[in-house]
Structures are given as structure tokens and as C-alpha cells.
Amino acid sequence: MSNMIEISGLNKEYSGKRVVDGLDLCVPEGELFGFLGPNGAGKTTTIRILTTLTKPTSGSVLINGIDVARDAGKVKKEFGVVQQHLSLNRDLTIAENLELHARLHHIPSAERRKRIADLLDYVDLSDHAGHLIDNVSGGMKRRAMIARALIHRPKLLFLDEPTVGLDAQTRRRVWDLIRRMNSEGATVFLTTHYIEEAEALCKRVGVIHHGRLIALGSPLELRQRLGMVAVEIQENGTTYRYFPDRSSATSFIQDLPNTERVIMRQSNLEDVFIELTGQKVMGD
Amino acid sequence: MIDAYSILWSDLAALKRRWPRYILTTLISPILYLVAFGWGLGRGINLNGSSYLEFVIPGIIALTAMTTSFNGAGTRLNVDRLYFKSFDECLMAPVGLSSLLLGKALIGVVRGVLSSLAFLAVALLIAPHIHITLAFLLGLLLCCLTFAFLGVLAALLARSHEDMATFGSLILMPMTFLGGTFFSLSQVPFGLKMALYALPLTHASLFLRAAALDQPLPWVSFLVLLAFFAAFLGGGMMALKRMSV
Numbered sequence: 020m021s022n023m024i025e026i027s028g029l030n031k032e033y034s035g036k037r038v039v040d041g042l043d044l045c046v047p048e049g050e051l052f053g054f055l056g057p058n059g060a061g062k063t064t065t066i067r068i069l070t071t072l073t074k075p076t077s078g079s080v081l082i083n084g085i086d087v088a089r090d091a092g093k094v095k096k097e098f099g100v101v102q103q104h105l106s107l108n109r110d111l112t113i114a115e116n117l118e119l120h121a122r123l124h125h126i127p128s129a130e131r132r133k134r135i136a137d138l139l140d141y142v143d144l145s146d147h148a149g150h151l152i153d154n155v156s157g158g159m160k161r162r163a164m165i166a167r168a169l170i171h172r173p174k175l176l177f178l179d180e181p182t183v184g185l186d187a188q189t190r191r192r193v194w195d196l197i198r199r200m201n202s203e204g205a206t207v208f209l210t211t212h213y214i215e216e217a218e219a220l221c222k223r224v225g226v227i228h229h230g231r232l233i234a235l236g237s238p239l240e241l242r243q244r245l246g247m248v249a250v251e252i253q254e255n256g257t258t259y260r261y262f263p264d265r266s267s268a269t270s271f272i273q274d275l276p277n278t279e280r281v282i283m284r285q286s287n288l289e290d291v292f293i294e295l296t297g298q299k300v301m302g303d
Numbered sequence: 304m305i306d307a308y309s310i311l312w313s314d315l316a317a318l319k320r321r322w323p324r325y326i327l328t329t330l331i332s333p334i335l336y337l338v339a340f341g342w343g344l345g346r347g348i349n350l351n352g353s354s355y356l357e358f359v360i361p362g363i364i365a366l367t368a369m370t371t372s373f374n375g376a377g378t379r380l381n382v383d384r385l386y387f388k389s390f391d392e393c394l395m396a397p398v399g400l401s402s403l404l405l406g407k408a409l410i411g412v413v414r415g416v417l418s419s420l421a422f423l424a425v426a427l428l429i430a431p432h433i434h435i436t437l438a439f440l441l442g443l444l445l446c447c448l449t450f451a452f453l454g455v456l457a458a459l460l461a462r463s464h465e466d467m468a469t470f471g472s473l474i475l476m477p478m479t480f481l482g483g484t485f486f487s488l489s490q491v492p493f494g495l496k497m498a499l500y501a502l503p504l505t506h507a508s509l510f511l512r513a514a515a516l517d518q519p520l521p522w523v524s525f526l527v528l529l530a531f532f533a534a535f536l537g538g539g540m541m542a543l544k545r546m547s548v
Contacts, residue, residue: 070395123393
């Protein structure tokens, strides 16, 4: 399978400070990929470079084989973006926002109308097509942004924190939408602060920290590397210990002097994330 | 070109929703100028054979065209870019930079022309002798184009809403009063006169006034305004190029 995204040796400096530091990453076609990192790790800068909004200092990015820096005009047809912040035009209705996007992507007017109606139906917004952006809920705005990103049938979707600020029901709805888009063939590049979101959705995740990729693999692989069982010891704050299986965790707990406030549970991707981006770095 | 229209289309859709309110608000300040200076202060003054009212109306039209075109393009773009972040969406669309620049400026031209014509309609009730010629309309259009592109340029360079406000008070406000709008430049000392001739609005007022009063047209002023237009267009293009990949 060919690669939808190929990042090699990517660097970005802002006034002498390296925000992205020698990033190498490939995302194959059709994958649902999660790009994780703490605040300020370089996620948004990377996405801005991938979506032609920022010029890289050095290195190269290919999207569907097209060089992002050299052929920006051509590459813009290949992807759709749902930005982290609300980027709808608030003077327009939901349908008008979609129409503007369709016009900018040169979709002929007959097809345009059909496509907008289909997409509004897809994200369940047909009843709100004529509403101004400020008059609809946060979840609807988010779905409208997803519909807008899909208008020109992009092969690749960038979703930057697509569920930030949404309630639990709406978030699950957006998750289903993301899975559906992926199963219909779109490659998805997702960033999120909610690690459980990446665990629920992504086939493979990469963790970026201080501009460098420090881990890459499926959520299960990363958990296995850390240990499948977690032990939390709540004493002067919480200490976490990780074990490959329950029996080694159990024997560890039996040796503890005080087991009153000790919890044993399955480890999760969030444990991996915290271990990686906290003080300790696993594996070395 | 079609892309520029697409961008204009979205701005027009927004304007259509509230155009009566837009026309009303846009008429307030020129009418106040007209009442305060034309009727209040200038009653009875005669300038080169025409009444002060007839003298001042083209000046007010020029300054109205300036402010509404500048704000119509600039303030909108500033908000889109820094607050709504919807300008990023345009930058990520497969649209050429020149189309993007033109598209963003056109709404300023539309708003400027609308406001100026609305005021002109009111002014004609008071001073029916004003001549609306092809040259007048041409001058008005160029004036709107020039200041719409200045608005886009300022919005592309601005880092905050305050930057835009500063630009307004530092550049537009003095020009409003000094750019040949309310008094004749022949009455001011030489040094100041030279400074005022460096302002684009001065040339817009001179040209519009000559056309409106059926005097010989100062084509040099038209050319100077054209040069300002070209400079703002080029500056906007450079700013946009620097900003995008």
C-alpha cells in the first residue's frame, strides 16, 4: 500500500527555537492515524505545515506523492481540514458555508447543490441548513465543519482536536462519523488531547514531544511495551507501576507494607502517554 | 477570476441579510458632515463661483468612499483572519493568491460604491446642480478600489484589532479632514499644501469635485490615484505571499 503522508527530516524553527525537530513519519493510505502530544509539543505546527499554512524550515512533506512546499496549489485539492478552533464564517448560514467551500473547490453548480444536501444529511444537519452559525450548538458547528471538509471528496482528512468542547453524546456521534469516513476510504490524520479518543479510534498512534517523535505503534503495542497491568499506589500523591501480567503485579502488591489504597487495573494508552511525556522516558 | 467572485459571493450573502441597516448606518456620518459643515458652518460662503454646499458634497463623497471601502474590506478581513480564523480556510483552498486578494477587496468596493451612491442620492435632494458624469463615476470607482486594497493591505499586516484601529486614527482620520475634503487647497500655505498633495484622498476629492462641478478634469490626480491603487495592490500581494506557502 502506498503512503498518503510522507514526512522526512521535517524541521521548523521560530526565532531560533526548534518547534519541530527532525520529524520522520509515514501514514499509509486508508489508515486512521492518531498524532498525540502535550500542549506545545509541535502538533499544531506540524498540521499547519501539512496543510500549507506554514512553511517548513527544512525537510520535506509529500501528500499523495505531491510536495507540499513546492506544489501547494495542487496539494490543496487532496486534503480536507477540520481545524481545532471554529473556523466557519459566522456571517453565513451552515449551507452557505458549505457552498462557499464548494465554490472555492470549483464544484459545478448542479453537482454542488446535490453534494451539499447529501453531506448535510450525512452529518444530520439537513434541518439546520438555513441557520446562522451563531444560532446552532457547538456539536452542530463541529459537524458542519466536518461536512465542509468533505465537500471536495478529499482522500485525506486532517482532524485537529475534532471533539474539543463537545459533550459525551456528541463526541461519540463524531467518533462514529470519523470511523465511517475512514471505512469509506479516507485516510484520517487526527490530533487529540483526549487519549481515550485516540485509543478508541486509531489503528496507530505517534507521540510527539518537544518536536520529536518519541513513540510510534498501535495502542496495544505501546501498552505492551509499557506493561498491560497498572498498579496505582495512592500515598502522598499517586505512584504508578506497570507489569507485563496480573501475576507479576499481584506478587508486587503482596510485598507492599500497606495495601489499603492500592488499585490494580488494565493499563491504557493514557498511561503510555503520561510515562512518555512525563519526566521518565520509557525504553531507554 | 471566478474564485474572486466566489469570495465576493460569500461577502455579498452576508451583506444581503442586513443591507437596509448597513445603508442607514453608513449614511449617518456623511449626513452629519453635510449638516455641520455644509449648512452650519459654510452657509453663505462662496468658493470659486459655487456655493460651499456644492463644494463640500464631492469632498464628503470622497471621504465616504474612502472610509466605507477601507472598512468594508479591511475590517472584515481583519476579523476573518484573526478572530473567526475563516481566512485560513481560503488559504487552504486551491485558489490563486491574486484571486484571493481581489476577492477580499471587492466587497470593500461594493460597500464603498453603495454607501457613496446612497449619500449622493440624499445630496442630490439638497444640491440638484451636481453633475453625475461618467468621469465622476469612474473617479468614484477608482477611489473605492484604491481604499479597498489599502484596507486589505492593512488587514494583512495587522497583528490585532488594535493595529487596525491605530491605522484608522493615524492615517484615515487626518486624511478625512485634510484631504481636500472640507476646504480648498489653494488657501493653505505652500509646505502644508505639498504634504496634502501626498495623500491619496486629496486627489480623489480634487477629481470628484471637478467632475461634479463640471470643471476641467485634473487627470493628473486620476493618475496619482491610479499609482496609489497600484502600490496598495502590489503591497497586498507581497503581504499575502509572505504569509502563505
